[in-house]
Amino acid sequence: MSRLSSTDTGAAAATEEPTAEDILRRNLLETFTAELGDAVVGSEILRRDLWIRVRPDAWKRAAQVARSLDFDYFCFLSGLDWLPHTWPNPKVEAMASPSGADEDDPAALPADDPEPEAAAEPVADGLRTGVAGGDTRFQVFARLYSVTRRSGVTFKADLDEDDPRVETWSDVYAGADWHERETWEMYGFRFDGHPNLIKLYLPGEFEGFPMRKDFPLLAREVKPWPGLVDVEPMPEGPSGPLSGSEQPAGNGAAAEETEEAGPERPPEREAQG
Amino acid sequence: MAVTEHQRLSYIASQAADARLNVELQTEEMTINLGPQHPATHGTLRLVARLDGEQVVSADVICGYMHRGYEKLTEVRTFPQVTTLINRIDWLSSFANEVPFILAAEDLMEIEAPPRAQYIRTILFELSRIANVSLFIGEMGVQLGALTPVFFAFRDREYVLNLIEAATGGRFHPNYDRIGGVKDDLPKGWIAETRATMDRLRGYCDELEDLLMGNEIFEARTRGVGVIPAAVGLNYGLSGANIRASGIDWDLRRDEWSPLAWKDLDWKVWTHPDGDSFARYWVRLQETREATRMVDQMLDGLPAGPIQAKVPRIIKVPAGESWVHTENPLGEMGYYVVSQGGLGPFRCKIRPASFNNISIVPWLLKGVYVPDIITILASLYFILGDIDK
Numbered sequence: 001m002s003r004l005s006s007t008d009t010g011a012a013a014a015t016e017e018p019t020a021e022d023i024l025r026r027n028l029l030e031t032f033t034a035e036l037g038d039a040v041v042g043s044e045i046l047r048r049d050l051w052i053r054v055r056p057d058a059w060k061r062a063a064q065v066a067r068s069l070d071f072d073y074f075c076f077l078s079g080l081d082w083l084p085h086t087w088p089n090p091k092v093e094a095m096a097s098p099s100g101a102d103e104d105d106p107a108a109l110p111a112d113d114p115e116p117e118a119a120a121e122p123v124a125d126g127l128r129t130g131v132a133g134g135d136t137r138f139q140v141f142a143r144l145y146s147v148t149r150r151s152g153v154t155f156k157a158d159l160d161e162d163d164p165r166v167e168t169w170s171d172v173y174a175g176a177d178w179h180e181r182e183t184w185e186m187y188g189f190r191f192d193g194h195p196n197l198i199k200l201y202l203p204g205e206f207e208g209f210p211m212r213k214d215f216p217l218l219a220r221e222v223k224p225w226p227g228l229v230d231v232e233p234m235p236e237g238p239s240g241p242l243s244g245s246e247q248p249a250g251n252g253a254a255a256e257e258t259e260e261a262g263p264e265r266p267p268e269r270e271a272q273g
Numbered sequence: 274m275a276v277t278e279h280q281r282l283s284y285i286a287s288q289a290a291d292a293r294l295n296v297e298l299q300t301e302e303m304t305i306n307l308g309p310q311h312p313a314t315h316g317t318l319r320l321v322a323r324l325d326g327e328q329v330v331s332a333d334v335i336c337g338y339m340h341r342g343y344e345k346l347t348e349v350r351t352f353p354q355v356t357t358l359i360n361r362i363d364w365l366s367s368f369a370n371e372v373p374f375i376l377a378a379e380d381l382m383e384i385e386a387p388p389r390a391q392y393i394r395t396i397l398f399e400l401s402r403i404a405n406v407s408l409f410i411g412e413m414g415v416q417l418g419a420l421t422p423v424f425f426a427f428r429d430r431e432y433v434l435n436l437i438e439a440a441t442g443g444r445f446h447p448n449y450d451r452i453g454g455v456k457d458d459l460p461k462g463w464i465a466e467t468r469a470t471m472d473r474l475r476g477y478c479d480e481l482e483d484l485l486m487g488n489e490i491f492e493a494r495t496r497g498v499g500v501i502p503a504a505v506g507l508n509y510g511l512s513g514a515n516i517r518a519s520g521i522d523w524d525l526r527r528d529e530w531s532p533l534a535w536k537d538l539d540w541k542v543w544t545h546p547d548g549d550s551f552a553r554y555w556v557r558l559q560e561t562r563e564a565t566r567m568v569d570q571m572l573d574g575l576p577a578g579p580i581q582a583k584v585p586r587i588i589k590v591p592a593g594e595s596w597v598h599t600e601n602p603l604g605e606m607g608y609y610v611v612s613q614g615g616l617g618p619f620r621c622k623i624r625p626a627s628f629n630n631i632s633i634v635p636w637l638l639k640g641v642y643v644p645d646i647i648t649i650l651a652s653l654y655f656i657l658g659d660i661d662k
Binding site for chain 2: 048147178199
C-alpha cells in the first residue's frame with residue numbers, strides 16, 4: 001500500500017487573491033506574446049480566464065508554444081459562427097419584453113452592460129464578435145490547460161469565410177484529432193494535415209454543416225416550435241392560482257413561464273439538521 | 274466436405290504452435306465488430322477491431338448513433354430551458370451536468386447563489402457522483418465475470434437515487450438547478466435519511482473492496498492491463514479518475530475556483546501511480562467513499578438562509594463569454610457559453626468528459642488481447658450520452 005498516494009487538500013486549496021491570479025495570467029500573456037510576436041492580434045484577461053487571438057497562420061505555432069510552456073492538457077477545440085442569431089420563435093421574442101421596455105431588440109446591448117469590454121465593437125459586416133475580438137464570420141477556438149500551472153488559456157483564430165482552413169493540432173495534441181473531426185463536420189473548417197478528416201457523428205452522406213448559423217434547424221422548419229404549450233390562460237378574479245403574486249399585464253400568459261424562478265423563496269422548510 | 278488446402282495448412286500451423294516449435298505463423302487478419310449494442314458500452318458505441326490472432330492490430334471507435342445535437346438545440350432555447358437538455362448528457366449523474374452550465378450563466382450575469390443553495394448544489398453534485406460511480410464499481414466486476422457486485426451496485430445505488438428523487442422530484446433528470454439558486458429546499462427528514470444512506474454506501478464500498486480487491490482473477494485481469502502513461506493521457510485530454518489513476522494529482526474541485534462548497538470541506542484527492550485498469554477502479558472506489566464523507570460534512574455545515582438569489586423574472590444574460598468546468602463523476606465537464614445579451618445562449622460548446630476519455634481508445638487498444646478490450650473499455654468508464662452529446 002505504500003505506493004498508493006494521496007494528497008491533502010487543506011493547504012493547497014488556500015484561496016488566492018483574484019488579483020494575484022490575474023498577475024499570473026498577465027505574465028503568461030506576456031510570455032505568449034514574446035514567443036508568438038505579432039501573431040497575437042488580440043487578448044483579454046477576464047473573470048479568471050485568459051483569451052489569446054492569433055493569426056490563423058500562427059494557429060499551429062500557438063499550440064507548439066503552449067506545449068513548450070507546460071500546457072500539457074488538451075481540453076477542447078471547436079468553432080464559432082458569428083452570423084447574427086435569429087430567434088426562430090416569435091413567441092419567445094415577445095416574452096423578452098413583457099412590459100414593452102426598451103429591450104425589444106435582443107441584439108442590442110443594454111446600456112448598463114456590466115462587461116463593456118466583453119462585447120467587442122461590431123465589425124464591418126454587422127457581426128458582433130466576443131471576447132478578444134474577431135474580424136471574420138468564423139472563428140476556431142480551443143482551450144488548453146496546464147496541470148502544473150493550474151491555469152488554462154483559450155486560443156482563437158479568425159478564419160476566412162469562403163475557405164475556412166487552419167493547420168491541424170492533432171500532431172501536437174493527440175486529443176485534437178476527434179475535436180477537429182467534429183469541428184470539420186459541424187462547421188466545415190478544414191484542418192490541413194489532419195490524418196483522418198472524416199465524419200465523426202454524422203452519417204457519411206450528410207450534406208451541409210449543421211452548426212453554422214445559416215443551417216436551419218430542420219425539426220423546427222418542419223414543425224414550428226409550439227412555444228409555451230403548457231401555459232393555460234389565467235383564470236380571472238382573485239381566486240386564480242396567481243393571486244397574491246404579481247399578475248403581468250398585457251401578454252400575461254406568455255410571460256408566465258413555468259421554468260422561471262421566483263424572486264425569492266421562503267427561507268427554508270426544514271430545521272437545521 | 275472436402276478440406277481445402279488452406280484449412281489443412283492452418284491445421285498444421287496450429288499443431289505446430291501447440292507443439293511450441295517456434296514457427297513463425299502466417300495468420301490472417303480478422304475484423305470484429307463490438308457493438309453498437311453491447312452491455313460494456315453503456316449505449317450505442319461501436320468498435321471495429323482488426324485482429325491478428327488474439328491481438329488487436331487497430332481499433333476504431335464509431336460513435337454518433339446517439340448524437341442529439343444539443344449544441345445546436347441550446348441555441349433555440351432560453352437559458353432556463355437549457356438544463357432540461359443538458360441533463361441528458363451524462364444521464365447517470367444528471368444533476369452534475371446542470372451545475373457548470375448554471376455557473377457559467379451566473380458568471381456572466383455576475384450573480385451568486387446564496388450559501389445554502391451552493392451547499393445543496395454541492396450535496397446533490399456529490400450524490401450524483403456516488404450514484405454514478407457506485408454503479409461503475411459494481412459493473413466493473415460483471416465485465417470480468419463476477420455477477421454479485423453488480424447486484425449490490427443496483428441495490429445500493431437505488432438508495433441514493435431515492436434521495437435525489439426526494440429532493441428534486443426526478444430520479445434521473447432532476448432539472449433542479451436554477452440560475453441564482455435551486456428550485457426547492459430540501460424536504461423534511463431528508464438530512465437524517467441522507468446520513469443513514471451515506472453510512473450504507475460506505476458499507477457498500479467496503480463490501481466491494483472485500484469482494485474484488487485481492488481477488489486473484491480480478492487482479493490478474495486488471496493489473497498491468499491498459500496502462501496509460503500520464504503524459505499520453507494529458508495529451509489526449511483524459512480527466513477525472515482516469516488521469517488521477519495515472520498519478521496526476523489534479524482535481525478541479527480543489528484546484529479551480531468555484532462558488533460551490535468544496536473549498537469548505539476537508540477531503541483528499543486520491544491518486545494511483547500505476548495507470549492501469551486496476552488503478553482506475555481503485556481510484557474511483559476511494560472517490561466514492563470520499564464523496565460520502567464530503568456529503569456528511571456538508572450536512573453538518575449546511576447553512577440556513579434563502580435558496581434563491583434575486584434574479585429578474587425574464588432572464589437575460591449579458592453579452593460575454595464564460596468557460597466553467599467542474600469535476601464531474603466522469604471527469605472534467607465544461608460549458609463554453611457565449612451570450613450576446615439575449616434570452617438564450619448564442620453558442621454553447623459542451624465539453625463532456627467521456628468524449629476525450631474515449632478518444633484514447635484507438636491508441637490504448639493497440640496490441641492488447643481480445644478479452645482485455647472489454648476490461649479496458651469498462652475501466653475507462655464512459656457514458657454514451659457523454660460522448661455523443
